[in-house]
Amino acid sequence: MIRLHHVPASRSFRILWLLEELGLDCELVHHSIRDGSLRDPAYLAKSPAGRVPALEIDGEVIFESAAILQTLCERHPQAGLAPVPGAPERVRYLELMGFAETMASLIENLNMQHLFLRDPAQASPVVLKLITARLAATLGALEGMLGDHDYLLASGFSAADAMMGFNLFVAPYYVKLDPFPGLLAYRTRLEARPGFIAARARDGEQTFYTQDFYPVPEA
Numbered sequence: 001m002i003r004l005h006h007v008p009a010s011r012s013f014r015i016l017w018l019l020e021e022l023g024l025d026c027e028l029v030h031h032s033i034r035d036g037s038l039r040d041p042a043y044l045a046k047s048p049a050g051r052v053p054a055l056e057i058d059g060e061v062i063f064e065s066a067a068i069l070q071t072l073c074e075r076h077p078q079a080g081l082a083p084v085p086g087a088p089e090r091v092r093y094l095e096l097m098g099f100a101e102t103m104a105s106l107i108e109n110l111n112m113q114h115l116f117l118r119d120p121a122q123a124s125p126v127v128l129k130l131i132t133a134r135l136a137a138t139l140g141a142l143e144g145m146l147g148d149h150d151y152l153l154a155s156g157f158s159a160a161d162a163m164m165g166f167n168l169f170v171a172p173y174y175v176k177l178d179p180f181p182g183l184l185a186y187r188t189r190l191e192a193r194p195g196f197i198a199a200r201a202r203d204g205e206q207t208f209y210t211q212d213f214y215p216v217p218e219a
């Protein structure tokens, strides 16, 4: 039995997607970021910072999306979704897994200021401008890393695409992707994957974003 603690359109989508790519079913436990359920002691025992994803699998609970993806890849080596230690693409793969969280933490910071502050006047235009510029820089760097490959690793789709690909569906709320045609084509390629389509069908409706784009406010 695999049970995924999930919030629609959050980092737990990475896990839902990889499970679909691996052909594994899971039970979804839906949470909300706003209703306090992630701070319930019973949930904190599974995910100590009160975050999603957390994955319950064979009596074990795993938190942190990179650790969960890696564990799933190691349990299913026949799928070849993560280069093994010593493989030529291993270092690039590890870089991408970490870099995806560098990018996601910038998005999270923007979410916090644009969406979750009770009083929007508390958001700092200077900080918003700085973080948005940092997010744009990571997207530019990612486009360079992708080069002319179909996926982030030259050998093909991997867990790094699930880890990073998720970001490309939320970053555009803050940074338009038009200046990054390589990333736009990559995102279209990801969206066409049967595993992605199946995961989207189960994801649920996101409730955070009420606008298509959140510009940096004037300082």
Ligand SMILES: N[C@@H](CCC(=O)N[C@@H](CS)C(=O)NCC(=O)O)C(=O)O
Binding pocket: 007, 010, 011, 012, 033, 038, 050, 051, 052, 053, 063, 064, 065, 066, 101, 108
């Ligand atoms: N590094 C963690 C970050 C997890 C994380 O922050 N998840 C967000 C959703 S994308 C969350 O649960 N936020 C709830 C909160 O901050 O209260 C991972 O990759 O799993």
